[in-house]
Amino acid sequence: MTTSPLTTRRPVSALKRYWPQYLAISPFYILFLIFGLFPIVFSLYISLHDWDGIGTMKWVGLAQFQYLLSDPRFWNAVSNTFIIWFMSTIPMLFFALVIAVLLHQNIRFKGFYRVAYFMPNVTSMVAMALVFGSVFSDSFGIVNSALKALSLDTVPWLTSDWGIKTTIAVMVIWRFTGYNAIIFLAGLQAISSDVYDAAKMDGAGTARIFAQVTIPMLRPVILFTVITSTIGGLSLFTEPQVLLGNTGGPNESGMTIVLYQYNQAFTQFDFGYGSSIGWALFVIAALFAAINWRLVSERTGTKKWGRTK
Incomplete structure (x- = not known):
């Protein structure tokens, strides 16, 4: 079963059509990514390391x-x-x-x-x-x-x-x-x-x-x-x-x-x-x-x- 060209182009056209709305709500997601999601993921990463905040991280696994x-x-x-x-x-x-x-x-x-x-x-x-x-x-x-x-x-x-x-x-x-x-x-x-x-x-x-x-x-x-x-x-x-x-x-x-x-x-x-x-x-x-x-x-x-x- 083949997909019509109109169907494949619909998401792209929708994105182009509603880009002002996406742009309007983007600051929240950008700020959440920088100050919310990234610190959470990074805290999990450094919990597996021995780190004083300045020097080189040392991998310790689950020792902490x-x-x-x-x-x-x-x-x-x-x-x-x-x-x-x-x-x-x-x-x-x-x-x-x-x-x-x-x-x-x-x-x-x-x-x-x-x-x-x-x-x-x-x-x-x-x-x-x-x-x-x-x-x-x-x-x-x-x-x-x-x-x-x-x-x-x-x-x-x-x-x-x-x-x-x-x-x-x-x-x-x-x-x-x-x-x-x-x-x-x-x-x-x-x-x-x-x-x-x-x-x-x-x-x-x-x-x-x-x-x-x-x-x-x-x-x-x-x-x-x-x-x-x-x-x-x-x-x-x-x-x-x-x-x-x-x-x-x-x-x-x-x-x-x-x-x-x-x-x-x-x-x-x-x-x-x-x-x-x-x-x-x-x-x-x-x-x-x-x-x-x-x-x-x-x-x-x-x-x-x-x-x-």
Whole structure:
């Protein structure tokens, strides 16, 4: 079967016809190729080499990843990251859901409250880390001063293991609660009022409606916030770096995965091992994304409210 000349010339003529449109969108792809795709591929390449960033690369194969699996400092960073994530994500999402439910009610100045709760997310994290460092200071912090006023023992927030983790978790909660509240609020506004009316006609109270109507219908939104909070928690860097420095505090109690990667690459100038840590972080994040995909793809039965005969 032969192909007509008109058919073979069609792609070329289409390219010539729509070249202004292709040219208009080309800057995005060019910038992504230079600053996105190339660094990703190059990081995988240098993870297989021993390189200080200036000298000649030395091929080491998978030796960097083998050392990674037995590196106690890396696993300490993984442990710190997950502990801080657990301490911050659960309270943060709970407070965000409560705030979203309150904002969803018929109250005055809703626009003002939405902006106020979202403001911490757009505030400079470097500046707020300095503020939190002063608030939780062991010697003259406001928190310890309040504890002294109540005749309670002070807490070494920035020099003890759990004090450091708690301080970082509080910073994360403060920054992202309003952001997640806005997402929850958008999900609440997408729920039809007919569903609530049907539930009330069946005699369901406020608590039952919230547990059996609101939460199930918000499930995709909740899963989205959980996975985005997980990715954000795994990439935690600014808070511990500004608050505690590159060392991560005493006994590296605030050393996270990204902070450890930064130290290896830009302090120890071991770019090969730093890239290996980055790819290990990618595998961990991809694992959580796969878990999220599994949860989202499962079909869940939602109770339908309606009048029973």
